[in-house]
Amino acid sequence: AQTVTQSQPEMSVQEAETVTLSCTYDTSESDYYLFWYKQPPSRQMILVIRQEAYKQQNATENRFSVNFQKAAKSFSLKISDSQLGDAAMYFCAYSGFQKLVFGTGTRLLVSP
Amino acid sequence: DGGITQSPKYLFRKEGQNVTLSCEQNLNHDAMYWYRQDPGQGLRLIYYSQIVNDFQKGDIAEGYSVSREKKESFPLTVTSAQKNPTAFYLCASSSDRGSYNEQFFGPGTRLTVL
Numbered sequence: 001a002q003t004v005t006q007s008q009p010e011m012s013v014q015e016a017e018t019v020t021l022s023c024t025y026d027t028s029e030s031d032y033y034l035f036w037y038k039q040p041p042s043r044q045m046i047l048v049i050r051q052e053a054y055k056q057q058n059a060t061e062n063r064f065s066v067n068f069q070k071a072a073k074s075f076s077l078k079i080s081d082s083q084l085g086d087a088a089m090y091f092c093a094y095s096g097f098q099k100l101v102f103g104t105g106t107r108l109l110v111s112p
Numbered sequence: 113d114g115g116i117t118q119s120p121k122y123l124f125r126k127e128g129q130n131v132t133l134s135c136e137q138n139l140n141h142d143a144m145y146w147y148r149q150d151p152g153q154g155l156r157l158i159y160y161s162q163i164v165n166d167f168q169k170g171d172i173a174e175g176y177s178v179s180r181e182k183k184e185s186f187p188l189t190v191t192s193a194q195k196n197p198t199a200f201y202l203c204a205s206s207s208d209r210g211s212y213n214e215q216f217f218g219p220g221t222r223l224t225v226l
Contacts, residue, residue: 045217095213102154
């Protein structure tokens, strides 16, 4: 079975700085997708970024980018120019057949 | 606007009672999902449905039941057999039933057992 591990329960960053959230996963599949979801205090889950495993190029969405290392099964999220609104829980998710497998999340704190 | 709605936002239940959580989507998605979220844990899959009139158990289905009579609706019943039902429940849907499984989430229901 696929598993997703987020080893950082909590991370802190100052406004305008850069922070990287870690995620590793385990799978025997070669074709899959990976996602980062954000859950702010409202608890609404919001898709931040997606990565297709067969693409070597790392995905980027404005201030958010990933470092996808397929051989190492690593999928980290980099947030540049952090803003107060980035404060939230961040979940890494692996897209297996018919369902998503989520990590336990990383709480990101942003200070002025 | 297309999206997923869940109701109610907050739900209180007495021990021994069954309660039903509503989830409706107008995204024309085939697949729908129910998750449970507890503090300090990620999302755990309760049930999912890939098509109308069919559904499968997830990782923590005991004490829960679902139905999928309409494409738009996937209600979750928390039965009295669920020993610790106090949690936050999220419903999601997806247009793809294969390996690309980007899911869209509703706003959630907070269930508290009194």
